[in-house]
Amino acid sequence: MKEYEHDSKLTAIYRDWFASEISDEEIAREKRAFIAAHFSEAPVAVLQPVMMVPAMCLFAFFAWFGLQFMRLPEAPHAAKALTQDRKWQEPAEVRRLTSEVGPTLVYQKSYQEKPITIIWVFQTIP
Amino acid sequence: MRKLYITILASWLLGVAVGTGSAQAAERAQPLIVTIITASDQGEDFDLDNDGYRDQLIELFKFTSYKQVDQQRVYLARSERSKMELPDGYELVLTFQGEDSGRLMLQAVIRKGRAQYMDTVIMLPKPGVTFLGGPRVGEKTLIIVLEMSF
Numbered sequence: 026m027k028e029y030e031h032d033s034k035l036t037a038i039y040r041d042w043f044a045s046e047i048s049d050e051e052i053a054r055e056k057r058a059f060i061a062a063h064f065s066e067a068p069v070a071v072l073q074p075v076m077m078v079p080a081m082c083l084f085a086f087f088a089w090f091g092l093q094f095m096r097l098p099e100a101p102h103a104a105k106a107l108t109q110d111r112k113w114q115e116p117a118e119v120r121r122l123t124s125e126v127g128p129t130l131v132y133q134k135s136y137q138e139k140p141i142t143i144i145w146v147f148q149t150i151p
Numbered sequence: 152m153r154k155l156y157i158t159i160l161a162s163w164l165l166g167v168a169v170g171t172g173s174a175q176a177a178e179r180a181q182p183l184i185v186t187i188i189t190a191s192d193q194g195e196d197f198d199l200d201n202d203g204y205r206d207q208l209i210e211l212f213k214f215t216s217y218k219q220v221d222q223q224r225v226y227l228a229r230s231e232r233s234k235m236e237l238p239d240g241y242e243l244v245l246t247f248q249g250e251d252s253g254r255l256m257l258q259a260v261i262r263k264g265r266a267q268y269m270d271t272v273i274m275l276p277k278p279g280v281t282f283l284g285g286p287r288v289g290e291k292t293l294i295i296v297l298e299m300s301f
Contacts (some may be wrong), residue, residue: 117273119281126267
């Protein structure tokens with residue numbers, strides 16, 4: 026029983042001592058000064074997901090925003106449907122055709138099983 | 152826990168941004184290859200970037216000489232006009248009007264000054280090739296090849 030009381034008193038003493046130290050402004054100031062003098066601040070964790078994901082999000086947004094106004098470059102040697110092996114079955118369908126300079130004609134020819142539509146105007150007015 | 156919420160939110164925003172961009176790009180971009188050729192019966196020259204055109208042109212038309220003036224890959228946005236300068240003051244105006252059953256509805260206008268040399272609305276298959284032609288460029292004849300990409 027005496028031993029228990031002794032431990033309780035010791036605990037109370039330690040608690041009071043810690044409390045007084047923590048609340049002591051002078052000690053706290055010295056601790057801050059010591060830390061500032063001997064330890065640099067922790068670097069910003071830029072590679073963590075919490076930083077990287079918003080950054081990627083912003084990047085993706087600006088990239089998309091830029092694409093809205095960017096004209097895709099011209100292909101100097103574009104794929105040419107006429108000269109490729111792939112075939113197609115359906116010709117183009119002409120819904121309307123007018124001209125102010127002469128009569129018009131639509132005809133279709135097949136070249137290597139590729140139906141090709143030709144829309145022609147016979148220019149009679151210079 | 153707070154970091155987890157921020158990560159989820161940021162991922163969602165990223166997905167929305169990328170998804171919206173892709174969808175709009177797909178809606179917007181209708182690639183079309185436009186080749187401008189002048190043809191005549193003077194000489195027998197074939198001045199074309201792609202020799203593969205030679206046989207087709209010989210079979211389709213009766214001219215003896217062909218010269219490629221220009222070739223561009225244009226990306227047509229719905230209801231937006233795409234203009235191309237042609238030889239001798241001509242102008243080609245292409246307007247993507249919509250898509251139906253995999254076909255592109257395209258208005259093509261060839262004009263010079265106030266005169267409309269050709270005004271047509273075509274349903275182009277994918278892939279597919281259509282020739283427009285007839286307007287005179289001096290002693291030559293203008294031919295325009297429209298190719299829907301694959």
